[in-house]
Amino acid sequence: MARIVMKFGGTSVADLDRIRTQARRVESEVEAGHEVAVVVSAMAGVTDELVGWCQQLSALHDAREYDTVVATGEQVTAGLFAIALQAAGVEARSWQGWQIPIVTDGAHGAARIRSIEGKELLRRMAIGQVPVVTGFQGLAPDGRVATLGRGGSDTSAVALAAALRADRCDIYTDVDGVYTTDPRIVVKARKLARITYEEMLELASVGAKVLQTRSVELAMKARVRLQVLSSFTDAPGTLVVDEEEIVEQPVVAGIAYSRDEAKITVRRVPDRPGIAAALFGPLAAANVNVDMIVQNVAADGTTDLTFTLSKSDLPRARQLLADAREAIGYAGITADSDVAKISVVGVGMRSHAGVASTMFRTLAEKAINIQVISTSEIKVSVLIGAEYTELAVRALHTAYGLDAA
Amino acid sequence: MARIVMKFGGTSVADLDRIRTQARRVESEVEAGHEVAVVVSAMAGVTDELVGWCQQLSALHDAREYDTVVATGEQVTAGLFAIALQAAGVEARSWQGWQIPIVTDGAHGAARIRSIEGKELLRRMAIGQVPVVTGFQGLAPDGRVATLGRGGSDTSAVALAAALRADRCDIYTDVDGVYTTDPRIVVKARKLARITYEEMLELASVGAKVLQTRSVELAMKARVRLQVLSSFTDAPGTLVVDEEEIVEQPVVAGIAYSRDEAKITVRRVPDRPGIAAALFGPLAAANVNVDMIVQNVAADGTTDLTFTLSKSDLPRARQLLADAREAIGYAGITADSDVAKISVVGVGMRSHAGVASTMFRTLAEKAINIQVISTSEIKVSVLIGAEYTELAVRALHTAYGLDAA
Numbered sequence: 001m002a003r004i005v006m007k008f009g010g011t012s013v014a015d016l017d018r019i020r021t022q023a024r025r026v027e028s029e030v031e032a033g034h035e036v037a038v039v040v041s042a043m044a045g046v047t048d049e050l051v052g053w054c055q056q057l058s059a060l061h062d063a064r065e066y067d068t069v070v071a072t073g074e075q076v077t078a079g080l081f082a083i084a085l086q087a088a089g090v091e092a093r094s095w096q097g098w099q100i101p102i103v104t105d106g107a108h109g110a111a112r113i114r115s116i117e118g119k120e121l122l123r124r125m126a127i128g129q130v131p132v133v134t135g136f137q138g139l140a141p142d143g144r145v146a147t148l149g150r151g152g153s154d155t156s157a158v159a160l161a162a163a164l165r166a167d168r169c170d171i172y173t174d175v176d177g178v179y180t181t182d183p184r185i186v187v188k189a190r191k192l193a194r195i196t197y198e199e200m201l202e203l204a205s206v207g208a209k210v211l212q213t214r215s216v217e218l219a220m221k222a223r224v225r226l227q228v229l230s231s232f233t234d235a236p237g238t239l240v241v242d243e244e245e246i247v248e249q250p251v252v253a254g255i256a257y258s259r260d261e262a263k264i265t266v267r268r269v270p271d272r273p274g275i276a277a278a279l280f281g282p283l284a285a286a287n288v289n290v291d292m293i294v295q296n297v298a299a300d301g302t303t304d305l306t307f308t309l310s311k312s313d314l315p316r317a318r319q320l321l322a323d324a325r326e327a328i329g330y331a332g333i334t335a336d337s338d339v340a341k342i343s344v345v346g347v348g349m350r351s352h353a354g355v356a357s358t359m360f361r362t363l364a365e366k367a368i369n370i371q372v373i374s375t376s377e378i379k380v381s382v383l384i385g386a387e388y389t390e391l392a393v394r395a396l397h398t399a400y401g402l403d404a405a
Numbered sequence: 406m407a408r409i410v411m412k413f414g415g416t417s418v419a420d421l422d423r424i425r426t427q428a429r430r431v432e433s434e435v436e437a438g439h440e441v442a443v444v445v446s447a448m449a450g451v452t453d454e455l456v457g458w459c460q461q462l463s464a465l466h467d468a469r470e471y472d473t474v475v476a477t478g479e480q481v482t483a484g485l486f487a488i489a490l491q492a493a494g495v496e497a498r499s500w501q502g503w504q505i506p507i508v509t510d511g512a513h514g515a516a517r518i519r520s521i522e523g524k525e526l527l528r529r530m531a532i533g534q535v536p537v538v539t540g541f542q543g544l545a546p547d548g549r550v551a552t553l554g555r556g557g558s559d560t561s562a563v564a565l566a567a568a569l570r571a572d573r574c575d576i577y578t579d580v581d582g583v584y585t586t587d588p589r590i591v592v593k594a595r596k597l598a599r600i601t602y603e604e605m606l607e608l609a610s611v612g613a614k615v616l617q618t619r620s621v622e623l624a625m626k627a628r629v630r631l632q633v634l635s636s637f638t639d640a641p642g643t644l645v646v647d648e649e650e651i652v653e654q655p656v657v658a659g660i661a662y663s664r665d666e667a668k669i670t671v672r673r674v675p676d677r678p679g680i681a682a683a684l685f686g687p688l689a690a691a692n693v694n695v696d697m698i699v700q701n702v703a704a705d706g707t708t709d710l711t712f713t714l715s716k717s718d719l720p721r722a723r724q725l726l727a728d729a730r731e732a733i734g735y736a737g738i739t740a741d742s743d744v745a746k747i748s749v750v751g752v753g754m755r756s757h758a759g760v761a762s763t764m765f766r767t768l769a770e771k772a773i774n775i776q777v778i779s780t781s782e783i784k785v786s787v788l789i790g791a792e793y794t795e796l797a798v799r800a801l802h803t804a805y806g807l808d809a810a
Contacts, residue, residue, distance in 0.1 A: 016461055016462060019462070020462070050481065053481075053485055054484075054485070056421055057421060057424070057425070057485060057488045057492055058488050058489075058491065058492040061488045061491070061492075062487065062488060062491055062498075064498070065484040065485075065487045065488045065491070065498070066488075067484075068480060068484035068499050068501070069481050069484035069485055069488075071480075072477035072480050072481050075473060075474070075476075075477050075480075076455065076458075076474050076477050078473065079459075079470040079471070079473035079474035080458055080459070080470075080474055082467065082470045082473075083459055083462045083466045083467060083471075083474075084462050084463075086463065086466070086467055087462055087463040087466075093469070093470070094470055096473070098503070099548060099549065144504065
């Protein structure tokens with residue numbers, strides 16, 4: 001017997017038929033003798049409509065009222081899901097965040113979960129009742145409903161799994177797992193049976209958006225075993241677990257890419273202490289997230305600084321740097337948004353040398369020029385021309401032996 | 406300066422434009438120096454959709470889950486209305502029933518309000534903030550949301566007005582007031598400037614459904630001055646008040662009719678004590694509401710008993726009486742659902758004789774046969790053939806001097 005949190009995303013509960021289908025999944029787990037708690041998202045499209053109404057009434061709407069309106073989406077699904085479970089003969093009741101309570105901080109619209117009181121839910125689960133919990137929301141210190149920000153239901157599910165000390169948190173979604181790379185680019189991409197939290201985080205941060213990053217961070221911290229699986233098939237999904245749970249560690253778990261990148265080069269910056277702070281300080285203050293940074297060796301007392309950032313931040317970053325030109329004293333700026341970031345991710349590379357050199361050699365063989373390189377403990381990323389994205393991903397997928405037989 | 410509760414029904418807040426329009430009404434009252442609290446219904450059509458979903462999932466759905474789902478309608482409107490008020494420069498915040506709290510009993514789906522904690526709302530109204538309260542719902546003893554049953558938002562508004570000791574409770578709806586009779590039948594029907602609670606109740610119970618009956622009962626008991634007015638015009642509405650507030654009392658306030666009636670005659674019932682109890686007991690036990698009752702004088706030790714009931718209850722009542730035939734020992738039953746009830750209502754008839762005889766004479770002049778008569782302190786009702794409904798209503802409207810000039 002295991003204790004399981006099952007989370008269903010918006011497309012999985014998009015209409016009454018799908019709600020019935022997911023209720024049957026829950027029924028199977030209950031009949032198999034498991035204790036189950038369910039976390040639900042709003043029915044697909046509902047949240048967007050509610051958000052749209054708030055925005056139409058006022059571009060600068062009160063975040064507390066936004067939360068009041070938007071939180072109803074999950075409330076409806078939770079009630080309907082409980083009814084569907086009862087109709088299937090499963091004892092169930094819905095729980096809104098404020099009823100449990102799921103306590104959040106006061107950042108309405110983008111709140112963080114502080115604590116979850118799990119005792120009453122555990123008591124009911126022990127006697128066979130299935131709690132159906134509204135994802136994406138909780139009770140703020142002001143006594144009102146607060147939402148966690150878009151995609152927050154994954155985080156709700158993981159936090160609940162941690163509070164209930166669940167054996168597993170199953171995230172049902174519209175993809176059936178995590179792949180070695182994007183199957184739309186590489187036909188031979190394989191679904192991974194297991195992946196570590198760290199790898200999942202690195203893959204998510206470079207474009208493989210299966211799970212909300214926050215939820216993976218929380219799962220890693222609270223050691224919640226996550227499973228990503230499809231709500232439309234019965235195929236096994238991908239288990240996201242601690243490194244120790246993966247016996248035969250592959251060197252590289254997957255290849256990720258992101259086309260949402262831009263590159264800025266600041267030319268002939270005076271090469272003196274504090275100059276990086278002067279340059280990146282204003283960007284950080286304006287919430288512009290800088291990713292890769294490369295500084296060339298200075299020759300004539302100046303240096304060239306290159307960094308990457310999100311494409312959408314490019315206009316703002318240019319303006320900020322123009323404003324700071326006098327203070328920094330650089331010669332000029334060049335920007336390029338026609339770039340892509342390719343990353344090779346795997347916890348195995350900690351103990352295996354040669355991962356980076358394999359990458360460089362493979363790209364060289366395809367005559368792909370590397371513009372920027374950055375590495376972390378379990379990841380090697382390069383910036384290349386955007387037109388080489390598919391070519392690079394396919395070549396690397398083969399080079400690291402990831403192609404399906 | 407007055408303290409006003411303004412209640413907006415579903416058609417009044419059916420879309421964002423209408424919500425903006427009603428927000429401007431509230432703004433006007435605030436600018437006039439009044440303290441205002443708002444009560445809102447769900448946007449038109451929303452509640453029906455939510456109810457439909459619950460029913461589709463299970464005909465015998467859990468009333469507590471039904472409440473969880475259906476209560477979201479008002480929650481959305483309250484949040485949006487608060488945003489619209491803020492956009493108009495009016496300080497406002499939404500309140501859900503559980504936040505105030507509006508405490509109800511435990512009858513999920515048809516709960517009654519037990520108490521409302523008004524202190525915090527009053528404190529905020531005193532400093533210019535407008536509370537926007539979800540109608541139709543409160544917090545049940547089990548810690549969950551309970552709804553009041555369809556049309557319950559009127560009751561919420563009156564209960565809130567009582568708790569806040571408001572000077573007036575304005576009910577904005579899709580009709581612009583209470584008329585002397587149905588304007589679709591009598592072109593010369595007049596809008597009443599004032600009407601008493603008792604008259605409003607009698608008119609409501611015979612088909613003039615402007616306000617939910619429960620809300621009028623509560624207003625009468627708590628002495629809340631009610632105003633019914635249109636959310637689509639700026640015309641003054643009808644004030645529902647205590648009798649003492651109406652100086653020049655007309656004898657008859659209005660003529661109401663109902664086609665939702667059926668008549669049952671039980672023939673040759675043994676004329677002995679307890680027979681009425683034996684007959685009506687099973688009906689009452691089955692929640693069949695019997696209205697007018699007439700017992701003819703007995704000749705041969707038996708009597709004929711005629712009564713009216715709602716058309717929808719007719720099949721059930723026939724079955725119940727058939728089941729009890731042996732116990733009662735009657736000769737037969739005849740039923741007629743082709744009847745209408747016409748009522749003349751007015752508190753003035755307490756002190757004026759001749760109201761009933763004017764009614765009988767008027768109907769006789771039109772050769773309309775009266776099948777059953779019943780009277781109360783402020784009402785005379787007759788049952789007639791359904792085909793005479795319009796003729797009777799028009800003739801009586803003229804006879805009592807109600808026609809507009």
